Amino acid sequence: MIEFSHVSKVYRNVKALDDVSFTVEAGSITGFVGPNGAGKSTALRILVGLARPTTGTATVLGRPYTELGCPGLQVGTLLDAGAQHPGRTGREVLTLGAMMLGLPKSRVDEILDLVGLSGGESRRAVGGYSLGMRQRLGVGHALLGRPRVLVLDEPANGLDPQGIQWMRGLLRDLADLGSTVLLSTHLLHEVEQVADHIVMIGRGRVLARGTVGELGRGRSLEQTFLELTADADRSAA
Amino acid sequence: MTDTHLPVTDITTTDLRRTPFHRLLCVEARKLVDTRCGSIVASILLVLVLASIVSRGVVFGPDLHTLVGTAGIGYGTLLPVLGILSVTGEWVHRTALTTYALEPHRWRVPAARCLLSLIVAVAASLFALLVAVPVTGVVANVRNVPATWEITPFMLAGWTGTNVLLVVAGLALGMLLLNAPAAIVIWLSAPVLWSVVKRLGAGGEVAAEWLDLNSTTSPLAAGDMTGGDAARLAVSTIFWIVVPLTVGALRVIRKDVN
Numbered sequence: 101m102i103e104f105s106h107v108s109k110v111y112r113n114v115k116a117l118d119d120v121s122f123t124v125e126a127g128s129i130t131g132f133v134g135p136n137g138a139g140k141s142t143a144l145r146i147l148v149g150l151a152r153p154t155t156g157t158a159t160v161l162g163r164p165y166t167e168l169g170c171p172g173l174q175v176g177t178l179l180d181a182g183a184q185h186p187g188r189t190g191r192e193v194l195t196l197g198a199m200m201l202g203l204p205k206s207r208v209d210e211i212l213d214l215v216g217l218s219g220g221e222s223r224r225a226v227g228g229y230s231l232g233m234r235q236r237l238g239v240g241h242a243l244l245g246r247p248r249v250l251v252l253d254e255p256a257n258g259l260d261p262q263g264i265q266w267m268r269g270l271l272r273d274l275a276d277l278g279s280t281v282l283l284s285t286h287l288l289h290e291v292e293q294v295a296d297h298i299v300m301i302g303r304g305r306v307l308a309r310g311t312v313g314e315l316g317r318g319r320s321l322e323q324t325f326l327e328l329t330a331d332a333d334r335s336a337a
Numbered sequence: 338m339t340d341t342h343l344p345v346t347d348i349t350t351t352d353l354r355r356t357p358f359h360r361l362l363c364v365e366a367r368k369l370v371d372t373r374c375g376s377i378v379a380s381i382l383l384v385l386v387l388a389s390i391v392s393r394g395v396v397f398g399p400d401l402h403t404l405v406g407t408a409g410i411g412y413g414t415l416l417p418v419l420g421i422l423s424v425t426g427e428w429v430h431r432t433a434l435t436t437y438a439l440e441p442h443r444w445r446v447p448a449a450r451c452l453l454s455l456i457v458a459v460a461a462s463l464f465a466l467l468v469a470v471p472v473t474g475v476v477a478n479v480r481n482v483p484a485t486w487e488i489t490p491f492m493l494a495g496w497t498g499t500n501v502l503l504v505v506a507g508l509a510l511g512m513l514l515l516n517a518p519a520a521i522v523i524w525l526s527a528p529v530l531w532s533v534v535k536r537l538g539a540g541g542e543v544a545a546e547w548l549d550l551n552s553t554t555s556p557l558a559a560g561d562m563t564g565g566d567a568a569r570l571a572v573s574t575i576f577w578i579v580v581p582l583t584v585g586a587l588r589v590i591r592k593d594v595n
């Protein structure tokens with residue numbers, strides 16, 4: 101469904117990704133975890149064609165994202181909830197997305213309803229939104245075209261406990277309906293509860309991957325994570 | 338969860354069809370005016386055009402050609418600013434992430450914006466004519482003087498062409514610099530800068546003669562181009578439009594979007 105094959109990305113002197121390979125199966129939620137600067141966002145941007153890999157290939161639904169035609173109908177993306185024009189209303193952001201995908205205006209109301217933004221909130225400029233509201237808007241934007249694949253960069257960032265629980269339920273429901281979800285996060289306790297599979301990266305390399313149970317090995321995911329990233333740091337030093 | 342959020346089933350060939358170009362065009366048109374800033378600039382422009390045509394009519398008398406031309410002052414300054422704001426805003430606010438995730442064939446976005454600039458400039462020119470005709474009639478009636486309706490289609494086309502060139506040049510400058518303050522300052526101060534350059538001796542005079550888009554387009558706007566005028570217009574168009582548009586578009590196409 102999603103496949104990274106030997107993807108490397110070099111920025112001037114920083115190796116952001118180093119021979120990254122992994123696949124994400126259909127109908128599952130995969131958590132992409134790693135410390136700050138590990139290369140998560142870089143990998144997701146490469147997947148959706150916003151950055152070019154130095155070497156290697158990334159495909160989604162069996163082909164490069166850029167060949168998907170109208171990709172918003174296949175793959176929903178949220179790369180940065182903060183990347184919005186502050187002078188545009190939430191409703192307008194969704195309206196533009198719906199227009200671009202050729203969807204009826206009614207889809208905007210459906211999505212507002214789904215992500216829990218009220219009519220009043222949706223008519224306010226995004227500049228005045230809290231981070232949590234922006235995340236809801238961003239997730240809603242990703243879901244506009246009923247995509248079968250979702251790519252979300254830190255969607256739970258800035259959400260309150262209720263928001264996180266809501267997000268967890270939403271993603272679970274979508275996966276149960278057959279969607280494939282790849283989401284990056286720092287929130288290990290959260291990802292443990294929602295994800296089926298985990299891919300851990302550190303300093304641009306895949307450190308471990310497997311089901312939540314396999315990686316936890318009876319301990320918390322956090323312990324495994326801290327051990328592995330410490331190892332990666334030592335070997336890099 | 339209702340089935341309205343169900344993902345659709347297997348990938349089909351219809352799924353692989355590209356976003357139709359007219360949709361991109363509509364989206365870009367909407368983005369021009371759907372932010373606070375964009376809607377303010379657009380309304381100022383509208384008011385300015387109405388007010389300037391009416392007041393010019395009152396002061397100058399019922400001459401259609403003069404009244405239509407009055408709108409050009411606003412079109413040459415504020416329409417390009419609207420274009421600059423829309424392209425630079427994408428990178429400042431990082432909405433380019435969404436734009437190019439939804440349209441990975443990136444060249445189509447600048448192409449839509451160029452076509453849109455052309456459509457907007459033509460529509461604005463027609464709007465000026467639409468306002469100037471009744472103003473000319475009313476002023477002639479009220480003052481009880483004969484109105485001058487003389488305006489050849491050739492003049493009108495030349496003037497419209499000038500508006501198109503100026504708006505596309507603004508867009509090109511915005512795409513080249515990707516920085517709104519710099520692009521707007523350069524655009525608005527260009528006439529002053531050229532008048533300074535002109536006084537820098539013979540070289541400066543030649544440079545201004547061939548490169549100042551405002552003066553090279555004036556024969557076009559007036560509808561009396563000579564061969565030399567056409568050459569100067571071509572050179573300044575390459576300098577202000579073809580080169581920055583090409584460089585700007587290539588950069589946007591190759592750039593990693595962050």
Ligand SMILES: Nc1ncnc2c1ncn2[C@@H]1O[C@H](COP(=O)(O)OP(=O)(O)OP(=O)(O)O)[C@@H](O)[C@H]1O
Pocket residue numbers: 111112114115116134135136137138139140141142143593595
């Ligand atoms: N455009 C860029 N130019 C130069 N270096 C970059 C660029 N983008 C990312 N990097 C570098 O690549 C590395 C990986 O960054 P990336 O943003 O992918 O990490 P991340 O895992 O998403 O981190 P975080 O958890 O903080 O979001 C970092 O060292 C970063 O400095």
Ligand SMILES: [Mg+2]
Pocket residue numbers: 140141142253
């Ligand atoms: Mg990141």
